Amino acid sequence: MPRNSKNKPVITPEIVAEHGLSEGEYEIILDRLGREPNINELGIFSVMWSEHCSYKSSRRHLAKFLTKGDKVIQGPGENAGVIDIGDGDAIIFKMESHNHPSYIEPYQGAATGVGGIMRDVFTMGARPIALMNALRFGEPDHPKTKSLVNGVVAGIGGYGNCVGVPTVGGETNFHKGYNGNILVNAMCVGLARTDNVFYSAAKGIGNPIFYVGSKTGRDGIHGATMASAEFDDDSEEKRPTVQVGDPFTEKLLIEACLELMATDAIIAIQDMGAAGLTSSSIEMADKGGVGIELNLDKVPQREPNMTPYEMMLSESQERMLMVIQPGKEQMAFDVFEKWELDVAQIGKTTDTGRLVLKHQRKKVCDIPIAPLADDAPNLDRPYEIPKSLPVISLSDIHETQDYDDALVRIISNPDIASKRWIWEQYDRTVMTDTVDSSQSGGDAAIVRIHGSNKAVAITTDVTPRYVQADPYEGGKQCVAETWRNLTCVGADPIAITDCLNFGNPERPEIMGQLVGAIEGMNEACRAFDYPVVSGNVSLYNETNGQAIPPTPAVGGVGLIPDLTHFATLNGAKEGDTLILLGETTGWLGSSIYLREILRREEGAPPPVDLEAEKRTGDYVRKLIRMRRVNAVHDLSDGGLAITACEMAFAGNIGMSLNASVGIPLHGWLFGEDQGRYLLAVDEHSVNPVISTAKDKGIIAQVVGKVGGDRITAVGGFDVTLQGLREKHEGWLPEFMS
Amino acid sequence: MKTAVIVFPASNCDRDAAVALEKITGHKAEMVWHRETTLPAGIDFVVIPGGFSYGDYLRSGAMAARSPIVKDIVTKANLGLPVAGFCNGFQILTEAGLLPGALMRNTGLKYVCRPQKLKISNNNTRYTSKYGNVSEVTFPIAHHDGNYFADDETLNKLEKGGRVVFRYDGNPNGSARDIAGICNEAGNVFGMMPHPERAIDPLHGGTDGINLFKSIIESI
Numbered sequence: 033m034p035r036n037s038k039n040k041p042v043i044t045p046e047i048v049a050e051h052g053l054s055e056g057e058y059e060i061i062l063d064r065l066g067r068e069p070n071i072n073e074l075g076i077f078s079v080m081w082s083e084h085c086s087y088k089s090s091r092r093h094l095a096k097f098l099t100k101g102d103k104v105i106q107g108p109g110e111n112a113g114v115i116d117i118g119d120g121d122a123i124i125f126k127m128e129s130h131n132h133p134s135y136i137e138p139y140q141g142a143a144t145g146v147g148g149i150m151r152d153v154f155t156m157g158a159r160p161i162a163l164m165n166a167l168r169f170g171e172p173d174h175p176k177t178k179s180l181v182n183g184v185v186a187g188i189g190g191y192g193n194c195v196g197v198p199t200v201g202g203e204t205n206f207h208k209g210y211n212g213n214i215l216v217n218a219m220c221v222g223l224a225r226t227d228n229v230f231y232s233a234a235k236g237i238g239n240p241i242f243y244v245g246s247k248t249g250r251d252g253i254h255g256a257t258m259a260s261a262e263f264d265d266d267s268e269e270k271r272p273t274v275q276v277g278d279p280f281t282e283k284l285l286i287e288a289c290l291e292l293m294a295t296d297a298i299i300a301i302q303d304m305g306a307a308g309l310t311s312s313s314i315e316m317a318d319k320g321g322v323g324i325e326l327n328l329d330k331v332p333q334r335e336p337n338m339t340p341y342e343m344m345l346s347e348s349q350e351r352m353l354m355v356i357q358p359g360k361e362q363m364a365f366d367v368f369e370k371w372e373l374d375v376a377q378i379g380k381t382t383d384t385g386r387l388v389l390k391h392q393r394k395k396v397c398d399i400p401i402a403p404l405a406d407d408a409p410n411l412d413r414p415y416e417i418p419k420s421l422p423v424i425s426l427s428d429i430h431e432t433q434d435y436d437d438a439l440v441r442i443i444s445n446p447d448i449a450s451k452r453w454i455w456e457q458y459d460r461t462v463m464t465d466t467v468d469s470s471q472s473g474g475d476a477a478i479v480r481i482h483g484s485n486k487a488v489a490i491t492t493d494v495t496p497r498y499v500q501a502d503p504y505e506g507g508k509q510c511v512a513e514t515w516r517n518l519t520c521v522g523a524d525p526i527a528i529t530d531c532l533n534f535g536n537p538e539r540p541e542i543m544g545q546l547v548g549a550i551e552g553m554n555e556a557c558r559a560f561d562y563p564v565v566s567g568n569v570s571l572y573n574e575t576n577g578q579a580i581p582p583t584p585a586v587g588g589v590g591l592i593p594d595l596t597h598f599a600t601l602n603g604a605k606e607g608d609t610l611i612l613l614g615e616t617t618g619w620l621g622s623s624i625y626l627r628e629i630l631r632r633e634e635g636a637p638p639p640v641d642l643e644a645e646k647r648t649g650d651y652v653r654k655l656i657r658m659r660r661v662n663a664v665h666d667l668s669d670g671g672l673a674i675t676a677c678e679m680a681f682a683g684n685i686g687m688s689l690n691a692s693v694g695i696p697l698h699g700w701l702f703g704e705d706q707g708r709y710l711l712a713v714d715e716h717s718v719n720p721v722i723s724t725a726k727d728k729g730i731i732a733q734v735v736g737k738v739g740g741d742r743i744t745a746v747g748g749f750d751v752t753l754q755g756l757r758e759k760h761e762g763w764l765p766e767f768m769s
Numbered sequence: 770m771k772t773a774v775i776v777f778p779a780s781n782c783d784r785d786a787a788v789a790l791e792k793i794t795g796h797k798a799e800m801v802w803h804r805e806t807t808l809p810a811g812i813d814f815v816v817i818p819g820g821f822s823y824g825d826y827l828r829s830g831a832m833a834a835r836s837p838i839v840k841d842i843v844t845k846a847n848l849g850l851p852v853a854g855f856c857n858g859f860q861i862l863t864e865a866g867l868l869p870g871a872l873m874r875n876t877g878l879k880y881v882c883r884p885q886k887l888k889i890s891n892n893n894t895r896y897t898s899k900y901g902n903v904s905e906v907t908f909p910i911a912h913h914d915g916n917y918f919a920d921d922e923t924l925n926k927l928e929k930g931g932r933v934v935f936r937y938d939g940n941p942n943g944s945a946r947d948i949a950g951i952c953n954e955a956g957n958v959f960g961m962m963p964h965p966e967r968a969i970d971p972l973h974g975g976t977d978g979i980n981l982f983k984s985i986i987e988s989i
Binding site: 189196463 | 782788831882909913962967969973
């Protein structure tokens, strides 16, 4: 680094470029400061204006989302979204990506992803009550896949299990499109009281600023900038930018913060996530319209001789920043010392509107705060929404001659096969409120609100191959599927969080995928009155110019008002009738059948009719509350055949499907038409269920029977439940052995 | 009836244990912080809950076993106070010397969480008397270090003395002789890796854990 006569680094164009700032962006900095920034100030602008922190490519499009609703207490813009679930209870939740670090260092990357998302939730006053994760890995044959799966799963478990929050569900896909960029999206759901939600806006002048948690080290410096760039062959060298997690400290931090939150000592609180002390202090100051002055000598440090630059950009984990009510300092010290956490008063709020940093009695940074937020780049990148792939007619899709073989291949393919090997490594039952989890293979996890008879239902979903084939329809579909999943357990869907994982937005076709998906998602959100309350965007998921499949993961949350009326896919009994709700056309474009049996990845994805979807879902929820159904499962990957198998596995009972009427058999069994549900009902309920459906304009038909120990379809497959289960359970353990 | 749950930094089943105790006894359990040097007066039964005490970065339970409160528990347990440890609590009891043997890393090397079938090996202990003729129960397990180890002499002694209380039906972690839970010679101290406190409500998928708590509470 070039240095001037006072041995200070000179800001050269190379240094500006290394910080990921464009020439134009640097010009704005020069203009706002009226001088050249020093290296600390440059570093601060660099992280605050990184894609990761500023959402500069996506902001104007995210603004289109429905974010308000009757139940929304806080939408996007805070650490997490907050919804009202009645009785003074609030649910606080968010999903976030930790993709880049998890590829470079899978254990720590995934572990700190879980830690970070939990902090976003308890920062707002909620006790975390459930974790979920949405994972995407490369193809199984890729040399890195196995070790990445191992590391990511161990990291998620290692962190969540120790902290004692149940990991209740998630999804895992494998596709060659993720060979160079895996996706690790973690979601946390917490419970708070509506009158005790905490926000990040600093208030008042001269109020003490407290630092709590782990000491600051040299880990994760510039992590946010790293997460805002593509990978190349030397990405391994980025390992030092990955943070290291300490779940023990996180657990202490949760308990200590919740203890202090029960008093009136905290004015504002913010966790130190991406861009650490920099973004936390600036966000608090900016939201509160105040200035902040920090004495960096007071920051608890893990290593000697840390520079201001390192301290401000460190992403050491398990740290919080808070503004404390004057006079309550001792109360705060007492609580944090009880929990043996590092705690220090490192500064105060000011009326200058500036961020002032002092280090060894010198002023090392003095910048106005407003431009960091207000002037953050808000790009209108060129985009081209890719046209949908052409619709493939069913007659152009070859019918298998061996249905037994087709069923076995689909049930044991990596995307559909049981993920028991993964979820058995997660504590799903700690806190003793888990009613249903990955264990049942169901549509949504169910977690009781402690001490009550109501529960939240939680799900994550996206079908990247649909989004790839048609970003708009795929965007609609991922929101609709979460809504459907919540409906399947009898929950009223309330709101979603999202994690938008895409490639390099500087390419118009990638930007087009992002915009198309957002618009499709938004249409579904509006149709269901199902707002987005939190989320994040992860771009530059590319290696050597190869982008991941567009993957807008959606996390949905709903409420089961009374746990005496809920359903799962487990519960079908001998003699039950299977009823299919929703329209079946035999849609095989972009289906699992097409990919796994015919090795074709093409065709328009199934369209989502949002009106029919809503009508059908509302009816399913009503049937569950009337206790008309014994088991419910929605139809998704692999269509009717796979849905029936999954219901059979959960209830450990056979299923026999009737002959198809008017649709070629392969389309009937494996077609992925949307908005459909399979119900198992008592024989005496069949007529009322079907006739009421017809009155409501919902297509309903008897499609089979429950019973025996085989899975059969007239004219199609006939296999034993046990044999099929072995194939379904067998793939992942064998792959990982 | 007064019960206590010990809280270490990063205990995480402390609330679960307290919920179970309140459900069975009708009274709230006292939550006792690890830095206390004595149990509150009049405690009749102590639960050492699951979790990752002190992060378990050393051997599981090793640091907790040396905490101030455990000293007092050891003294009182040796005088007959009923003490049960579940999961991390079991690990702590072995580290504290109240129960023999040690819990090593699972043979599969992975954390494992699943509903686990157990056989009751002795229905005549203070922790199993209420099970009557029931010989099989299901409790959730959730641990990384649940592989019970002791030398043959110790194992023989445990078996002979009827101190093997529960065994795994389908060993999930490599435990010697399928041992899931044991008690001390006097029968007042009991430890097991599975979680009976996670099986006390039909919504947990079963209520097999209730009788374990009832057994010990009614024996007092």
